[in-house]
Amino acid sequence: MSDLITSQQPLDDGFCVGLTGDIDLSRSPQLRQDLIQLTEQTPGRLVVDMTEVPYMDSSGVATLVEALQRQRKHNGKMVLCGLQPKVLSIFEIARLDMVFTIVEDLDAAKNA
Amino acid sequence: MSEDFDIELRLLSQPRYLCVARAAVGAAVEKLGYSDGLCGQIMLAVDEAVANVIRHGYDGRADQPIWVRFRPTGLPDEASPAGFVIVIDDLAKQVDPAVIKSRDLEDVRPGGIGVHIIQKIMDHVSYEPRPEGGMRLTMIKNPTAPRRDSTSSER
Numbered sequence: 001m002s003d004l005i006t007s008q009q010p011l012d013d014g015f016c017v018g019l020t021g022d023i024d025l026s027r028s029p030q031l032r033q034d035l036i037q038l039t040e041q042t043p044g045r046l047v048v049d050m051t052e053v054p055y056m057d058s059s060g061v062a063t064l065v066e067a068l069q070r071q072r073k074h075n076g077k078m079v080l081c082g083l084q085p086k087v088l089s090i091f092e093i094a095r096l097d098m099v100f101t102i103v104e105d106l107d108a109a110k111n112a
Numbered sequence: 113m114s115e116d117f118d119i120e121l122r123l124l125s126q127p128r129y130l131c132v133a134r135a136a137v138g139a140a141v142e143k144l145g146y147s148d149g150l151c152g153q154i155m156l157a158v159d160e161a162v163a164n165v166i167r168h169g170y171d172g173r174a175d176q177p178i179w180v181r182f183r184p185t186g187l188p189d190e191a192s193p194a195g196f197v198i199v200i201d202d203l204a205k206q207v208d209p210a211v212i213k214s215r216d217l218e219d220v221r222p223g224g225i226g227v228h229i230i231q232k233i234m235d236h237v238s239y240e241p242r243p244e245g246g247m248r249l250t251m252i253k254n255p256t257a258p259r260r261d262s263t264s265s266e267r
Contacts (some may be wrong), residue, residue, distance in 0.1 A: 024130050025166065057159045059163065065222045094228065096220070
């Protein structure tokens with residue numbers, strides 16, 4: 001696993017990963033590989049904690065869209081939490097804030 | 113390339129330098145008095161524009177030049193910050209500006225939203241082939257002007 005993922009926490013029905021740092025075109029390919037590997041190992045609910053992500057561009061968003069579609073295909077669920085205002089902004093601009101399940105924090109994500 | 117701009121950066125077409133382009137522009141617009149949130153959006157627009165050059169213009173080649181230039185278009189006052197112009201030049205393949213468009217966002221799929229993001233954030237966005245080769249993207253922010261849709265083709 002790369003330095004993008006700082007934590008992995010098992011949940012009753014899946015797992016949570018914590019991301020860190022700016023996610024742009026220089027890092028999103030690695031994030032894609034990490035998420036593919038993780039979701040293949042542990043199906044179910046995928047919670048992505050983005051508390052420590054200060055910046056994300058559309059390549060990072062595209063990676064998350066792909067992960068969401070993969071989860072849905074396998075009857076899994078994906079929840080994003082801890083989005084900083086600048087990161088939430090790109091989801092709103094791209095009109096993806098209603099496509100993803102986005103909650104405030106990890107506790108809310110476990111029950112979303 | 114031009115003496116008319118306050119800031120000029122030359123980058124190689126490598127994703128690891130996206131942070132340099134957006135940080136430089138972000139610092140410049142912050143000095144003009146833009147809010148933290150708007151600075152973040154403007155940085156995002158620059159990031160998306162340069163990333164589009166790398167991915168689509170240069171097809172991922174990492175050794176090609178990209179120029180990012182910036183200048184304010186006035187002075188900030190008590191009511192609003194100054195406007196500004198950002199010009200991004202490259203030597204990438206030339207395309208008809210009419211084909212550079214955003215895709216339908218109702219079709220949820222990975223990728224292809226960079227043009228929409230740039231268009232949404234900036235007040236004017238235009239692409240044109242450069243006489244010396246490559247493409248030019250001009251983005252203008254004018255906070256005192258009424259918000260309007262872009263009149264030019266977008267990538």
